Amino acid sequence: MNADAAIPLPKNPKVIVIGGGFAGLNCAKSLKKKPVQVQIFDKTNYHLFQPLLYQVASAALSPADIARPIRQVFRDTPNIDVLMAEITSIDVENKRVFYDGGSSEYDYLVVAAGAVYSYFGHDNWEKHAPGLKTLDDALEIRRRVLLAFEEAEQEEDPEARERQLTFVIVGGGPTGVEMAGAIKEIAVNSIPSDFRRIDTKHARVILIEAADCLLPPMPEKLRNQAKKDLEKIGVEVHLGEMVSDIDAEGVTLKSGKRILARNVVWAAGVKGVPLAESLGRELARGGRVEVESDLTLPGHPEVFIVGDLALAKDAKTGKVIPGLAPAAIQMGKYVADVIEKEAKAGQISERKGFHYVDRGAMATIGRHRAVADVKGWEVTGYLAWWMWGVIHIFFLIGFRNKLFVVMSWLWSNLLFAKGARLITGFPRIEVKKRIGKPKEETTPTEEPASEKVSSGANQ
Template sequence: MKRILIIGGGFGGVAAAKELRGLPVEIGLVDRRNYHLFQPLLYQVATAALNPSDIASPIRKIFRHQKNVSVVLGTVEKIDLQQQRIFIEDQPIPYDYLVLAAGATHSYFGNEQWGKDAPGLKTIEDATEIRRRFLLAFESAEIETDPDARRASLTFVVVGAGPTGCELAGAMAEVARNTIPADFRHVDTATARVILIQGGPRVLEAFPEESSLSAQRQLEAIGVEIILNQRVTEVRSDGVMCGETFIAAHNVFWAAGVKASSIGETLGVPLDRSGRVKVNPDLSIPSYPNAFVIGDQAAAVDGKTGKPVPGVAQGALQGGSFVGKIIRRELKANEKEEQAPDRGVFNYFDKGNLATIGRNKAVAEIFGCKLAGFPAWVIWAVVHILFLVNFRSRLAVGFGWAWTYFFGDRGARLITGKSEVQIKRPPNFD
């Protein structure tokens, strides 16, 4: 039997594996975690709207009825394209076809030391750490007697105004102003500052300008302070340098850049500045037609427009399906001892862009139609529920959102992990 190895259980890897169902092949799906994660909703875990289990599903459960898939829990250390094998803990595993879909991680643009004080948002661990810091800030402010320290505790800086940054900043502002004020006795949580810093001239730069301006107005309406055309030059435990200005803040969150998984560096092939693999029009690696790269790992170009394929879920899903169909056709041709059909080129179908700002606040650009406010928010909610991987997740997320919408409560406000708060003086509750 032919062996197909898929590295990564994200959108692209899962889509590729599903496209190969029913074939007499051996599929190994390798991931260092045992679950598939719906990353677009990670910010809702970080802001206590959802639990981690609401947006993650065990990979083995997804493929329990697809008998040609074996799930392997492990970390791929390197890939040998010439010998057609991967290495997991120094153990070589050969393959006939390889699909690399290992995704991306944070990029601090050469300042990796900033990660300690400015966590990004790519994993469940990231989300729960941000939630811990976010909720601890209010606990610290509740017992802090020094005005400057209290002000710094209640200042939240989000670096990067793409969809993740805007969604995170909007949700934090809503929590501080609408969800938790009645929970605290000695601090007014509505005085919290949420500052969104963007190096470019507008938020959501991938969106049309009209949608970007609408998103900015909606963010400002719920109290988010927006700083444009300024870059963060230093991140410290007590704040950030934004241009020539220092902003005192005990909580800084990073949403400014991404880079491809480091496993691509072991391939020995050309990479772009973000570490993505430069692929052929059929998403294969140059000189290695049986090895494909999809999703955030690939520097792919749309075959119709010549524009880069965006690093979004739809790009990964479509890439995984495209590669799966290629492998299916070639295996069937090989079985019949026929010549393999032409692979064609990958054409990305842009279904539009969506970003939510908060309750009843969002922007959408779908097939050239621009929407904002409540209609865009409804579309965003429906689309995200539909793309969750299983019914249980759809039900849990739908119920959680309905509860939050009607009652204004976020039920996942749990501080997990280390929970110390730092204050300059003992509290005084007189």
């Protein structure tokens, strides 16, 4: 659209793709064996299937189940070159990207660098309330959640114990809803008989959302059902509440309410990656880049912005395209089609704008429920949960991943057996706060243990 005059291209134009998420990976995959040279950069070595990331955080799945090395995806594709490096800046005038240790020129640039969590200017909240974007994030949240139960088991002080067994999730989008449900299900169904002193069923899971509903883009019926289902399994849902502070002890709400909690998970706002600043444009709300209807940077028909970083409007409907995995996939494929066509023609020319085919959205709620909006067909409960499972397996990349996720789900859902809730990483366990009781005078865990133990031995 923004290329009124045709611009000539070299033979085998060089395409640089920044980011191996849904948009970048699908763009590069669609350029396999096409007359272009592709270089794909990512700061990690894997493509991550983000919709299942919360299951790594809740220890239902292993990292290897939902991620695949980008190199492996392109192993038999000589025209695609994978580099594990973080692009630090982009020079659109000289058509060059820079990374630690080097730089690289392009004929086409596809910026699919995604989004990071935004703490609305309170970056100090991050260490108390990690977000869920990468495998490392998921393992960190898993470590914190599982440690909370271990620490509560050893805690003498009832108030401190209650704080350890309180989990706050900030943000009522799909990640927040799924994470809240998963933690509550662990506490209620998976681990009660693992512990001797605490009743994990009483762990509080509190979901805080600033809007007056959960899952805002979904139809009203599903939004209400999601809230009802979460409350049915015991999650406390607070709508219309905003967070005003987060510290090591808990969360303060705008309403003045204070919630003491050992664990806070951030699933609220996201913003475009800082790399976008080097494009030299004023960024839109949320650090995103406003693009033309062909997803290009205004004035630069050779620079595409796709995925969560793009603020794009549908060429047909004029509606803003949502930051969802299916939209990112479609954007990536659309750009690959444009590039392939032009590479074959030898020139950049007039383009048809991008149209997003909305096939719906879904979210799980706890173990056996979900809400799904499939092309306007609204499904809830067990059926929606099955649909969710089948669709996610279908979209998982790699047959190995599909196989192992199905196996893990069968194992834990049908056989009602338990996943491996391993704690890795450091620190391992925090010093307990034994308020008012000096260490030397007490034998903290002994009495309650003896009681339980002897009653058990007599059974």
